[in-house]
Amino acid sequence: MKVQVIRRDGEPEYAVLPWGEYQALLAAVAAQAQPESVTTDTASAPSLQQLTQLREAKGLTVEALARAVGISPHYLGMIESGERQPDAAIQRALAWNLGIEAWEALS
Incomplete structure (x- = not known):
């Protein structure tokens, strides 16, 4: 590697x-x-519009989550505000770091 x-x-x-x-x-x-928090029903999975609340509930700053996902804090802010739609790889990384299995299944 x-x-x-x-x-x-x-x-x-x-x-x-x-x-x-x-x-x-x-x-x-x-x-x-396996993620800590498992949500298997995609119908009851949180939406990307709830990303800020999910991040804050985990006690993560924008900078910490962005670094964990591999994107800039500015880009994460644009995703949280709805200005940008993350691609499948970023969505999987967000799901992994937030413990949301259903987002992984959707991408």
Whole structure:
């Protein structure tokens, strides 16, 4: 696996890897682990319009969730405000970090 580590003030901040390897890593993690909170009924799953409330309920800042998902805080803010619709990979990453299984099933 080719990984480039980007540091800020001597501390690792980001890891950059080829897209195919990133997708394989996401698939491997999804196959091995189960989220803490399981919602299996897609009809009762929270919508993306509730993303801010879900993030706050987990005690996550915009910056922390964005970093965990691999997007900028600004882009996450645009998703939360409804200005942008996340692609399937971002939606899966949001679902994983928020423990929402139904979003993973929809993407």
